[in-house]
Amino acid sequence: MTGAIPCGVDIEELDTTDPAARRTWFEVMERAVRADRPHALVTTLGAVEVTMTSPSTYFARTWLQATVGGTVVGTAELELPLNENTDVAWAEVDVLPTHRREGIGRALWQAVEQRARAAGRTRVGGEVTVDLAVPGAGLAFATALGAREKHREDHLLAELPVAAAPIDPDYELVTWQGRCPDEHRPAYLAMRNQMNADVPTGELDLEAEVLDDARLAASEERLGRAYDVRVAAARRRSDGTFGGYSLLFVPHGADYGWQDDTLVMPEHRGHRLGAALKAANYAGLPQHIGLVHTWTAPTNTAMHHTNTALGFHVVEHMHEMEAVIA
Ligand SMILES: CC(C)(COP(=O)(O)OP(=O)(O)OC[C@H]1O[C@@H](n2cnc3c(N)ncnc32)[C@H](O)[C@@H]1OP(=O)(O)O)[C@@H](O)C(=O)NCCC(=O)NCCS
Numbered sequence: 001m002t003g004a005i006p007c008g009v010d011i012e013e014l015d016t017t018d019p020a021a022r023r024t025w026f027e028v029m030e031r032a033v034r035a036d037r038p039h040a041l042v043t044t045l046g047a048v049e050v051t052m053t054s055p056s057t058y059f060a061r062t063w064l065q066a067t068v069g070g071t072v073v074g075t076a077e078l079e080l081p082l083n084e085n086t087d088v089a090w091a092e093v094d095v096l097p098t099h100r101r102e103g104i105g106r107a108l109w110q111a112v113e114q115r116a117r118a119a120g121r122t123r124v125g126g127e128v129t130v131d132l133a134v135p136g137a138g139l140a141f142a143t144a145l146g147a148r149e150k151h152r153e154d155h156l157l158a159e160l161p162v163a164a165a166p167i168d169p170d171y172e173l174v175t176w177q178g179r180c181p182d183e184h185r186p187a188y189l190a191m192r193n194q195m196n197a198d199v200p201t202g203e204l205d206l207e208a209e210v211l212d213d214a215r216l217a218a219s220e221e222r223l224g225r226a227y228d229v230r231v232a233a234a235r236r237r238s239d240g241t242f243g244g245y246s247l248l249f250v251p252h253g254a255d256y257g258w259q260d261d262t263l264v265m266p267e268h269r270g271h272r273l274g275a276a277l278k279a280a281n282y283a284g285l286p287q288h289i290g291l292v293h294t295w296t297a298p299t300n301t302a303m304h305h306t307n308t309a310l311g312f313h314v315v316e317h318m319h320e321m322e323a324v325i326a
Contacts, residue, residue: 014063032094039315047226076108089116122326147321151202155316165279195263243268246277259294
């Protein structure tokens with residue numbers, strides 16, 4: 001894709017050593033995202049600060065911004081996986097509503113694409129999320145840049161408390177916050193890796209991330225700086241086998257949580273453990289947490305049913321897009 005940067009617009013890399021610049025980048029990104037997505041889950045400044053100030057061993061990240069007369073009006077983020085999927089780059093582009101349809105999004109995309117290509121990547125993936133009621137430009141934009149949909153998920157919300165979902169009496173709940181206790185780590189790693197291998201990704205052609213103890217520990221340490229991380233797991237009473245887990249994040253200072261993985265291991269399915277694990281995590285939250293976000297592929301009938309039975313309802317459609325840049 002070629003094209004000039006619009007007159008008066010500068011595209012530059014964010015100076016991540018400058019705290020005020022980091023905050024401005026975050027605030028512009030958040031305003032741009034929220035403009036047409038009233039239910040958006042936007043990352044927090046705290047989480048962005050962790051990724052901007054302490055580079056990860058597993059992903060290389062670059063933040064870009066578009067300025068007009070020295071004012072930031074658009075942002076982009078480029079993420080390069082370093083361990084697996086080394087042909088892929090992940091990207092997001094956001095432009096303030098006051099500056100849309102002026103070619104700024106395209107200019108940011110071109111800067112992303114150029115860097116992705118220079119890093120040897122042949123495809124760029126990104127999520128475009130669209131509210132059910134408010135039209136957004138994301139899909140038309142991504143399509144205009146040559147991206148195609150590879151997978152779709154629903155974004156659902158539930159107000160707390162959710163419907164009761166007691167655990168099957170053959171199982172007991174094991175819960176922790178933050179770092180997984182040593183005695184559960186092998187079983188937890190096995191479940192996390194099963195999840196990474198099992199999660200439906202539609203036509204997205206991706207290698208599953210493989211977690212070992214060191215990678216789990218690094219992720220726990222980084223996540224703990226921005227989130228209260230809560231895990232509820234189910235252990236079969238008869239033999240002590242772990243049958244599933246559910247992972248919930250509450251950003252520090254937030255009044256909502258977001259549901260990450262929920263997995264029930266194949267031989268433990270059919271006991272409604274997914275609902276019980278989610279409900280157990282929500283029941284343990286502090287009183288001021290009133291809302292939980294989650295995502296499920298519409299084709300994942302079992303999880304969709306679990307979610308709607310708990311009280312979740314769909315608010316947005318998330319499209320996983322991919323552009324070939326080779
Ligand atoms: C999507 C977004 C980044 C576009 O930014 P922008 O600066 O307005 O984009 P551009 O002006 O460079 O548009 C590039 C092309 O995208 C398409 N496009 C952009 N907005 C569009 C809209 N509202 N309707 C139809 N096509 C649109 C057009 O083909 C456009 O080219 P054209 O103006 O020559 O016709 C911006 O609307 C935004 O921030 N939306 C919210 C966040 C989001 O959805 N980001 C995408 C996820 S990566």
